[in-house]
Amino acid sequence: MQIIPSLLFGISASLDALMIGIGYGIRGIRIRLWQNLVISGITLLGTCLSVGFGDWLASKLPPMISRYSGSIILMLLGIWYVVKWLTKKLSHTREAAQTIVAEAVLRLSLPEVLGLGVSLSLNNIGIGLSASIAGLTLFPAAAATLACSLLFLFAGNRLGRSRPLQVFGAAADPVSGILLILLAFLQVFLSG
Numbered sequence: 001m002q003i004i005p006s007l008l009f010g011i012s013a014s015l016d017a018l019m020i021g022i023g024y025g026i027r028g029i030r031i032r033l034w035q036n037l038v039i040s041g042i043t044l045l046g047t048c049l050s051v052g053f054g055d056w057l058a059s060k061l062p063p064m065i066s067r068y069s070g071s072i073i074l075m076l077l078g079i080w081y082v083v084k085w086l087t088k089k090l091s092h093t094r095e096a097a098q099t100i101v102a103e104a105v106l107r108l109s110l111p112e113v114l115g116l117g118v119s120l121s122l123n124n125i126g127i128g129l130s131a132s133i134a135g136l137t138l139f140p141a142a143a144a145t146l147a148c149s150l151l152f153l154f155a156g157n158r159l160g161r162s163r164p165l166q167v168f169g170a171a172a173d174p175v176s177g178i179l180l181i182l183l184a185f186l187q188v189f190l191s192g
Contacts, residue, residue: 010144025160046121054132
């Protein structure tokens with residue numbers, strides 16, 4: 001029964017990739033296939049490390065504590081994403097990812113590709129650690145993250161100039177937060 005939680009995890013963990021793809025697409029910068037593969041591969045590595053460490057940590061804790069503590073952390077992360085978005089909406093500031101994208105040069109260099117991969121990977125560490133403590137297993141979570149990252153970077157980059165994706169990209173934080181909260185509830189009820 002790991003398919004739905006893994007898919008929710010992959011979507012939530014990869015929504016930043018969608019925003020970055022949209023940002024580069026809006027500026028007319030094409031993310032090439034090899035760049036997408038490198039960025040998604042680095043993100044996959046970070047996710048595997050965090051989920052693997054979470055699995056190890058969960059094995060050291062009593063099952064009920066690990067399941068509930070991981071779910072509580074996921075829920076708190078989800079709430080944080082929603083609150084962060086609301087705070088930005090109320091103060092009318094731009095998304096940090098859009099600011100970074102706006103400062104980028106017209107071509108992605110290898111250091112920029114590696115930097116994007118590392119930043120997306122670092123973003124997934126807390127989510128991967130808490131999701132694995134809550135009971136999410138490595139292979140489905142990693143597969144979902146890789147697939148969503150590849151798809152979201154590609155789709156965001158290709159369709160970055162369309163208005164619907166610009167709106168969805170601006171709503172990535174609350175959507176990600178809601179998905180994390182849903183994942184936390186699923187992990188509690190499916191594992192219990």
